[in-house]
């Protein structure tokens with residue numbers, strides 16, 4: 100087992116003390132070289148404290164004089180005999196829209212009752228902004244998030260989901276604070292795979308996870324046969340939040356969360372929907388009715404944008420569009436047809452990030468959708 104030791108000898112109690120700590124790690128694994136080495140770690144300010152761990156801005160050094168970083172170190176408790184999907188994802192999936200892991204180490208800390216706790220430490224690239232701060236800094240200053248930014252971030256989240264979902268992995272906790280934004284570039288990366296699940300095999304699906312405002316109806320109803328489409332619902336809520344500057348559905352508990360959703364989507368179960376299959380006319384009328392409701396709810400967005408949201412915020416997870424279908428939607432034509440965007444608090448337009456240079460495995464997953472998603476060459 101790898102052991103984290105304080106430079107001054109004793110093992111720090113990291114459950115209570117974080118700020119400004121420096122210590123030495125005997126075995127830190129570089130993800131790039133897969134080699135172990137010795138390093139000093141200097142932990143600075145705490146940038147996140149979630150339900151499962153803490154994240155601190157940190158620096159690394161081989162010699163205690165030259166420091167590299169900043170990095171973000173996420174520390175979580177390591178449970179014996181539990182395989183970490185979070186580590187597996189961070190170690191093995193390299194993707195432009197997933198936060199990248201640079202190093203990994205294990206450490207121990209003393210508990211209050213004199214015992215020892217084993218911890219996993221993920222040393223990730225540090226990205227100073229989140230989609231949450233991006234949304235609220237705009238709205239707090241009286242600005243809306245520009246439509247192009249909304250599309251830019253939504254497309255990249257979908258691109259990351261395309262890869263995770265092709266492996267039958269759901270992220271399970273998509274929300275604005277788990278989307279990191281590289282300042283000045285428009286690049287968005289998903290972080291926090293602590294709630295991720297591989298939805299296959301005989302594993303019992305988790306029943307309580309995902310922050311309430313972003314929980315899909317099937318999770319609020321405690322259904323166990325949910326799919327990776329729960330992340331698409333969360334994305335719909337995130338897009339709504341980017342448009343409105345506040346969470347789209349704000350319930351206090353599962354029931355009131357469903358009530359909030361019903362204000363936009365109508366009551367669940369939609370008894371009329373079963374009869375809709377028999378009548379195209381009725382189906383059309385229902386669509387018009389929903390369309391009008393969405394138009395009233397989001398008065399400042401365009402026709403195609405409403406059409407897009409109607410494909411995402413769907414009760415029935417089978418009818419909810421998947422990542423590749425959504426990436427091909429007209430909603431993203433603005434990204435296919437344009438080259439520049441204006442980052443927040445900048446007066447100079449910059450190139451949009453490279454959104455369409457798909458890897459071989461992404462192309463394979465996209466299949467026929469590939470040609471619909473990439474910008475046309477004429």
Ligand SMILES: Nc1ncnc2c1ncn2[C@@H]1O[C@H](COP(=O)(O)OP(=O)(O)OP(=O)(O)O)[C@@H](O)[C@H]1O
Pocket residue numbers: 146147148149150151152153154171173198223224225226227228229272276277279290291292293
């Ligand atoms: N690489 C990073 N760079 C900068 N900030 C980060 C990074 N990774 C995580 N954070 C910030 O720290 C917060 C907490 O991290 P993370 O979500 O992984 O921990 P968690 O314990 O699962 O939190 P939660 O319960 O809130 O989901 C994130 O929401 C994000 O704002």
